[in-house]
C-alpha cells in the first residue's frame with residue numbers, strides 16, 4: 503500500500519457506503535438492504551475460496567484445500583447467524599416496504615446459483631432467470647458447465663485407484679449429478695479404514711461440513727421467512743415457505759450422507 507493511501511481509499515468506502523439506497527423512509531429497509539448486501543459479499547468470498555480449493559484438488563494437493571474449505575464453513579456459520587439480526591424486523595416492519603420489491607427476490611441471486619453449481623448442485627432451470635447476454639448469465643453457464651468441487655474430488659479418488667465409474671464425473675454438460683452405489687462403496691472403504699486413508703477421510707469431513715452448513719443456512723432462512731411473512735407467496739413467485747422447505751433436501755455430496763447408514 504502506498505504511504506498516502508487512506509483507509510477509506512483502499513477499501514473504496516465512499517463507493518461501498520453509497521450502495522445502500524433505501525427506497526422508502528421506513529426505518530427497517532436499511533437493515534434489509536445491508537443483510538442482502540453482506541450475504542452477497544460473503545458469497546463472493548466463498549466462491550473465491552471454492553475456486554481455489556478446486557484448483558488445489560485438481561493438482562492433487564488435497565491438504566492445502568482443507569484450509570480454504572474450513573474457511574468456507576466458518577463464513578457459512580456467520581451467514582447463518584445473520585438471520586437472527588434480520589429476524590428483529592417484524593412482519594409489520596417488513597410490510598411497510600415489501601410492495602416496492604415487486605417481483606425481485608433472493609431467488610434471482612446469481613452468486614447463490616454459481617455457488618450451488620460449483621459445489622455440485624447442477625440445475626439448468628435456474629439459468630432462465632438471467633438474461634442471455636448478461637455477465638451474470640455467462641458466470642452461471644461457466645459454473646454450470648465446469649466440473650464441480652465434487653467432480654474434482656471423485657476424479658482424484660479415481661486417480662488414486664479407487665473404483666469410481668467414469669460416469670460419475672463424465673456427464674453431459676450441466677447434467678445433474680446422480681448418486682451411485684459405486685461411489686458410496688468407495689466412501690465406505692475410506693471411512694472403514696480411516697488410518698489408511700486419513701487424507702481422504704479429512705477431505706470428506708470438510709465437504710460434509712460445507713453441505714451441513716449450507717443446509718443449516720437454508721433452514722434458518724426458511725424459518726426466518728416464515729417468521730416474517732408466514733405462508734404468503736414469495737416476491738419471486740414461488741409458493742414461499744413450501745418451496746424453500748423443498749430445497750432442504752438438496753445434497754451436494756449425497757453419498758457422503760447415505761454412506762453413514764451403512765457404516
Ligand code: HEM
Pocket residue numbers: 537538541542588596606607608609610611614723727730731735736737738739740741742743745746749
Ligand atoms: C425478509 C427477508 C426475506 C424474505 C421474506 C425472503 C423470502 C424468500 C422467499 C419466499 C424465497 C423463495 C423465492 C420467492 O418466491 O421469492 C426466497 C428465496 C431466496 N432467498 Fe430469501 N428472503 C429474505 C431474505 C433473504 C436474504 C437476506 C437473502 C440473502 C442473500 C436471501 C436469499 C435468498 C436466496 C438465495 C433464495 C433462493 C433459494 C433457493 O432457491 O434455494 N433471502 N426468499
